[in-house]
Amino acid sequence: MSDASEDIFLDRMLSLGLARVSEAAAIASAKLIGHGDEKAADQAAVNAMREQLNMLDIKGVVVIGEGERDEAPMLYIGEEVGNGNGPAVDIALDPLEGTTLTAKDMPNALTVIAMGPRGSMLHAPDVYMEKLAIGPGFPVDTVTMEMTPTERVEALAKAKGCTPSDITCCVLERPRHEALVKELRATGCAIRLITDGDVAGVIHCAEAEKTGIDMYMGSGGAPEGVLAASALKCMGGQFYGKLLFRNDDEIGRARRAGIEDLDRVYTRDELVTKDVIFAATGVTNGSIVSGIRKDGEYLEMETILMRSKTGSVRRLFYRTKDV
Secondary structure: OOOHHHOOOOHHHHHHHHHHHHHHHHHHHHOOOOOOOHHHHHHHHHHHHHHHHOOOOOEEEEEEOOOOHHHOOOOOOOOEEOOOOOOEEEEEEEEEEOHHHHHOOOOOOEEEEEEEEOOOEOOOOOOEEEEEEEOOOOOOOOOOOOOOHHHHHHHHHHHHOOOHHHOEEEEEOOHHHHHHHHHHHHHOOEEEEEOOOHHHHHHHHHOHHHHOOOEEEEEEEHHHHHHHHHHHHHHOOEEEEEEEOOOHHHHHHHHHOOOOOOOOEEEHHHHEOOOOEEEEEEOOOOOOOOOOEEEOOEEEEEEEEEEOOOOEEEEEEEEEEOO
């Protein structure tokens, strides 16, 4: 008979270990803030995250990572991590969400990781995903993927008891979103354009009173969509995602990942089907967590650590010697 710890996802026991993984990646990448080398910053985060993951009592598989097996030494999809003891888990990660932000010393660079029981997360292929998110406290389907951007703004404003001009939407600043931005401008809503980091962009919706962001929409990476859904599963809020395919190769990736319905709109709880834990540590200053700060021979950092089972959201402040 196997030990219970090998079969049960002990989210409370694993959560602090997950925070250490996130913090180690942030410390490693912080040494390259403002140095203009995106690849070096990302690789430093990857190396630190892998080392810490392999210390955890888990049988982990990376289901959302940084590419396929032949792209190692990144943390690739299908890579096994952990020391082989403990529960079988799925891991979604972005060792450095905002490599450009880090290289240019711009706000909102994070290290991000989520963990759930084996089989709990969609194995999203590395393609684009159309995303739509709002925060907690609204009826289901207050906004939907079938609505136009204008209809979404009007529906959310009605649900909040305000006018469209009181709504702020977060959109990734890309040429592909020019028509979206133009339509949103016509509604009278405000727009927060971000250069990178759409996981952070979605998380903003869950704390609208703090961040000023009511809704996120637009397309970005599908793997980041699963990470964002993991965060909202802990914090509350609605998320919808639809995979977008530009060619037959991308359709093939989806097929190999076991996805048959290419037009499906996934809800938050279809992207992440079971309870998860989520951790994100600030690398550069942002609206979710503070960036790493040097204080003499010490480094100070902030991590947000969340568990969907209890809805707990903890902010951890960690101080360590700079080595």
